Amino acid sequence: MHLMHSILKLFSNRDLLYVRRLITNILANKLPYREQSKLFWDDNGYTRNLRISPANPSEDDLNIYKKYLTDGGNNKKVLLLGSTPLLRHLLSELGFQNYVVADFSFATIENSLWALNKLGIDLNPENEIWLKSDWLYMPLEPQSYDCVIGDMVFTQIEPSKQPLFVKKISSLLKQNGNFIVRMCMCNTDFDDVDPKKIIEGILFSETSAVEQRFALLYRLRDRLRDNKTQTTSPSTIINELLKYQTPDEKKGDFLRSVAKMISKRAEVGLPFITQLKDELDEIISKEFLLEASATASDYAYDNFPIYILRKKNIVSRLVIL
Numbered sequence: 001m002h003l004m005h006s007i008l009k010l011f012s013n014r015d016l017l018y019v020r021r022l023i024t025n026i027l028a029n030k031l032p033y034r035e036q037s038k039l040f041w042d043d044n045g046y047t048r049n050l051r052i053s054p055a056n057p058s059e060d061d062l063n064i065y066k067k068y069l070t071d072g073g074n075n076k077k078v079l080l081l082g083s084t085p086l087l088r089h090l091l092s093e094l095g096f097q098n099y100v101v102a103d104f105s106f107a108t109i110e111n112s113l114w115a116l117n118k119l120g121i122d123l124n125p126e127n128e129i130w131l132k133s134d135w136l137y138m139p140l141e142p143q144s145y146d147c148v149i150g151d152m153v154f155t156q157i158e159p160s161k162q163p164l165f166v167k168k169i170s171s172l173l174k175q176n177g178n179f180i181v182r183m184c185m186c187n188t189d190f191d192d193v194d195p196k197k198i199i200e201g202i203l204f205s206e207t208s209a210v211e212q213r214f215a216l217l218y219r220l221r222d223r224l225r226d227n228k229t230q231t232t233s234p235s236t237i238i239n240e241l242l243k244y245q246t247p248d249e250k251k252g253d254f255l256r257s258v259a260k261m262i263s264k265r266a267e268v269g270l271p272f273i274t275q276l277k278d279e280l281d282e283i284i285s286k287e288f289l290l291e292a293s294a295t296a297s298d299y300a301y302d303n304f305p306i307y308i309l310r311k312k313n314i315v316s317r318l319v320i321l
């Protein structure tokens with residue numbers, strides 16, 4: 001190690017940057033998805049765009065969560081998957097006590113508090129139980145939660161592991177317990193549109209720059225998905241953005257800023273999980289009944305519904321069999 005350190009010190013800055021990229025690429029190919037994802041969250045967390053939807057739950061999304069969470073009062077045992085700042089704030093604001101925040105990235109559990117603090121929201125962490133664990137293996141008592149909630153958690157679990165994930169969540173819920181989760185479903189409206197045309201559609205639209213960035217990102221992410229793996233490579237999106245030629249400097253800057261938004265993800269080789277409604281419904285329906293589905297009306301997407309799922313009881317399982 002000492003020898004390697006001495007040799008590396010002789011390299012130019014440019015060569016050192018190249019070596020760093022090389023190492024990241026090797027790591028990205030070697031690490032399993034969950035390790036890449038943990039690396040990504042440990043390094044990034046929730047810093048920006050808390051008030052931008054669909055990246056985060058909107059006001060109306062929060063009202064939907066609230067409606068179903070408080071159905072029957074706030075004396076419920078709740079498990080929050082991930083550290084989504086606005087969901088932590090909602091639970092605390094609604095008076096839930098000792099809810100569990102489960103996240104495999106301790107850095108993100110902490111960083112989410114700072115993100116809230118920047119919005120002027122002070123949350124009392126004494127009222128929370130922090131659990132550093134992968135959702136697939138949470139060491140919690142079976143059948144002990146009234147409600148599990150999360151924001152876009154299916155985008156964080158590889159499709160091949162999702163059957164195990166829904167089983168685990170169902171096992172933690174009491175009989176008739178609820179799983180309330182905002183979904184992210186692949187929009188197929190642009191499947192036959194050339195990615196270049198998708199870029200042009202956004203470049204010449206009139207929405208604000210931040211909204212345009214997210215709209216372009218989500219459209220390319222859905223359009224460039226690999227149907228076999230149900231994922232989209234961030235590098236494929238970046239290549240598409242950077243190969244678009246425009247003489248307009250501002251538009252060029254805009255496209256580079258979108259590429260930059262996902263460059264950290266590309267660096268660790270972490271794909272986006274991009275699934276169709278049917279693919280998700282098939283997995284979920286093995287363990288849950290869809291009690292209700294509601295879509296926020298304060299942002300212009302209909303592929304991010306909140307699912308209110310009820311754990312299937314033994315009778316409903318037998319009926320399916």
Ligand SMILES: C[S@@+](CC[C@H](N)C(=O)[O-])C[C@H]1O[C@@H](n2cnc3c(N)ncnc32)[C@H](O)[C@@H]1O
Nearest residue numbers: 041055082083103104105108133134135152156
């Ligand atoms: C709630 S999810 C997604 C929310 C967000 N709106 C998004 O899509 O960017 C993100 C959080 O889940 C955590 N996370 C992701 N996969 C996880 C896993 N398998 N086990 C535990 N925590 C996980 C991350 O560390 C992060 O804090």
